[in-house]
Amino acid sequence: MGPVSIYISVQVAMDGAPEEWSLTEHDNIGLLLGIEHEEFQHRNIRLGFPPVNVKLLRPAEVRVIKQMNANGRQRLVDFFKQRGKVTVSSLDRSSAVKEE
Numbered sequence: 226m227g228p229v230s231i232y233i234s235v236q237v238a239m240d241g242a243p244e245e246w247s248l249t250e251h252d253n254i255g256l257l258l259g260i261e262h263e264e265f266q267h268r269n270i271r272l273g274f275p276p277v278n279v280k281l282l283r284p285a286e287v288r289v290i291k292q293m294n295a296n297g298r299q300r301l302v303d304f305f306k307q308r309g310k311v312t313v314s315s316l317d318r319s320s321a322v323k324e325e
C-alpha cells in the first residue's frame with residue numbers, strides 16, 4: 226500500500242467547462258481538496274471547523290495524480306505552495322506541469 230494522502234482529488238461534471246480545463250468531451254474537470262488555508266492559520270482565525278479548499282486542476286495535473294496517486298497530489302500541493310497563493314483558483318492560472 227502506498228502513502229496516505231490528506232488530499233483528495235475528484236473529477237466532476239461541469240456544464241460548459243472551458244475547453245482548456247476540460248478532461249474529456251463530457252466537460253469533466255479535476256479538483257483537489259484539502260490544501261491548508263495558510264491565511265487562516267497566520268491570522269489565527271478559528272472557525273470551529275476546518276475550512277475545505279477546492280483547487281481547480283488542469284488536465285495535465287490530473288494526469289500526474291492518476292499516474293502517481295498520493296505522491297502526485299503531494300507533489301502538486303508542494304508546487305502550488307512554492308508558487309504562492311496556494312488556495313486561489315483562477316481560470317487564468319497556468320499548469321503546474323507541462324501540458325501535452
